[in-house]
Amino acid sequence: MNLTLKVWRQQNTEDKGALETYQVKNISSEMSFLEMFDVLNEELIVEGKDPIAFDHDCREGICGACSMHINGRAHGPWFKNTTCQLHMRAFKDGDTIVVEPFRSAAFPVLKDLIVDRTSFDRIIQAGGYVSVNTGNSQDANAIPIDKKNADDAFMAASCIGCGACVATCPNGSAMLFVGAKVSQLALLPQGAPERESRVLNMVAQMDKESFGNCTNIYACEAECPKGISVANIARLNREYISAGFSTES
């Protein structure tokens, strides 16, 4: 199939940036979306032009590096999917596809489709862990965990940190990301000792990074490649309120 691409080009963070139009020909429906970009980049290089920069690594939907906003949707038209796993059979001959970076105040564009998501790392630094030094642990089976809680914790922990939730939220909220980590550790006994300080510190860092707040739009859940539930945002709110009431100071 032949397609028209309108791709966001931006030299660096300071540059204003604009959409540029490209034609790609003979694209197989079996290709992945990023392989279509490989084909385009190969052509640009041979023509002596600057290829399009985009983040990608595992290309199997788990590392969370890819971050394209495709036709107005984070990771494109398929649900529960990352850009790298999107395949060209989602499109038809003659389509025009608009590709932009994930946009948010907290995700400045570095070049073309590459954005800076280190704000997520700083949120985890604020408390997204259990403070246990190596070698301090008891036997793994000494802590039985209700299977339902373990499964829910796993579902929350399957977040790949891609930022689709932020990019798709009109408020630029990171509450699905934060809620997923807070939930995982709140559902497990290992997370209990730091339960209150964790949620307060992570939310404070989230605010500091200029992410917005949740107003129950649920676009984040709809676009999350791992299908992480907004129930985790509800749990984040409960944890936050209860921590606010029960801690000193």
Added chain:
Amino acid sequence: MSLNSKIPNGEISDKWDDYKGHVKLVNPANKRKLEVIVVGTGLAGASAAAALGEMGYKVKAFCFQDSPRRAHSIAAQGGINAAKNYQNDGDSVFRLFYDTVKGGDYRAREANVHRLAEVSSAIIDQCVAQGVPFAREYGGLLSNRSFGGTQVQRTFYAAGQTGQQLLLGAYSALERQVALGNVEMYSRHEMLDVVMIDDKARGIIARDLITGKLERHFGHAILLCSGGYGNVFYLSTNAMGSNVTAAWKAHKKGAFFGNPCFTQIHPTCIPVSGDYQSKLTLMSESLRNDGRIWVPKKKDDNRKATEIPEDERDYYLERRYPAFGNLVPRDVASRAAKERCDEGYGVGTTKLAVYLDFADAIKRYGRIEAGKTGRADLDEASIIALGKAVVEEKYGNLFEMYEKITGENPYVVPMRIYPAVHYVMGGLWVDYELQTTVKGLYALGEANFSDHGANRLGASALMQGLADGYFVIPYTLGNYLADEIRTANIPLDHPAFVATEKEVNDRINHLMNIKGTQSVESFHKRLGKIMWDKCGMARNENGLKEAIEEIRELKKEFWSNVRIPGSVSGINPELDKAGRVADFIELGELMCMDALQRRESCGGHFREESQTEEGEAKRDDENYSYVSAWEYKGESDWVLNKEELTFEIVKPTQRSYK
């Protein structure tokens, strides 16, 4: 040069305890003065950086990704082994040790493997304490499954995302140390050389991939945790950015390269669909717990899989290896698939695929579920629906991934799979302390050669990465650093830093100034094809000799005709890739030389000249029971050193899974 593997004396089960009891220690006040550089933040790097930070060392960690959480350990699917014996099925440290040495086709170092088995239990404890949500049974205790090459259930897992959960555990421990100020994190940075001062590794030159600027970093010790080099084949299950550069630069500065030709070709990957293909996707080995592998009994059978009746299917693994069936080790399963396809029994449009079928498992689980709830008289469709739900809980994400890539529903039609490059057992040669032949330079995880011999068993890579990082290096590093407490930080204007940075800078400028006509990618693809055709699943003398010539030609062409667009400053992924491909080309030559000199078959290394009458790999213990450790002398010039392997406990025999 004679290699000293520093294996402690004494009984195999006492060596590690004795070592720990006598190793030198560094007191807490001195730890604060010692700086450690960690390159790579996968399971080995993140766990090492976190553990060393906790101990009080000053750590600097580097990764080329935008966040340490994205290292390719994240993509490991199936699980992690540990000798917990929670299933009461006869597992023990000795069994795990024995299975691993045998699985590696008797080309691993016994003492290292035993230590790995010893610390395996503590890894699970540590991960659970961090909040890693492993799969559990209804009673709240941990669940296990089987993997290839073993007859016990010792694999812990988190659906098909075990690597993700373990890495996020190690990442959270790392980020905690960043918050505490014990670790300084440098993401989007790539190590481009080791700085040597007085025969010791004293720092690195790294490039900031956002600005393009080179940086000098001092360290009292340097840990390379930079993963494997499977991308030398272009198509592999590795991430697009996975590369050999850090290890290769270390090699050129004096670190010997161990068993470079030992490559693991994983039997169950989604087959190649076209020449635009950029990478291959694994379908976890855990699927072989329940999936049955088959091809039609008739050659060139073009019927749909579901139309081929049971008695016209050849379940060739079950037929050839009744004792282990579908759970034979990876090298054996891969070769068997290649054999069937080469003989003309392959399926799918390319005929380079075999079926992995879940129909039986779905029915079996459905009947169990029906029985549990007293509904044994349910009709077939309802039983299948119940069974699908069970299979979905176990492997749901893998089935989804398969469907996205192929457009076929594996709950209804069998998966098509074919072997693909997945892991490398080879890597930098290290001694028992994980130190390379360069003082102060260590290699951990897949970047070293040490524990898996000529074939790695499934669910053992995660175990080794975390063992090295959490439980080995925190002890062995002190033995070196205890003698470094008087070494003050070396200033970054030391002539060695200046000279090394200049070398790196010159090479980058050289690459940029070639201004040829061919893209980096096109050279990488050509290298991959040479490697896959001549140094892949089967190798022979003539092919390897041809490959070496072809790679030398390719290298010349690369250095005279590669085109790198853009500039040195700012983000330039093509330049990043060019440096990596240049290193892969040099490595490819060494891999072929290593495969050429090893005139035996062992594990994943199959020399066509050395096979049994039944087509199994035939080892030659008399002549090749050694680790090849290659010493770099100059361009296309290496000296082969040998570390003889001695087997005190596990007596090498012809490996049999029949």
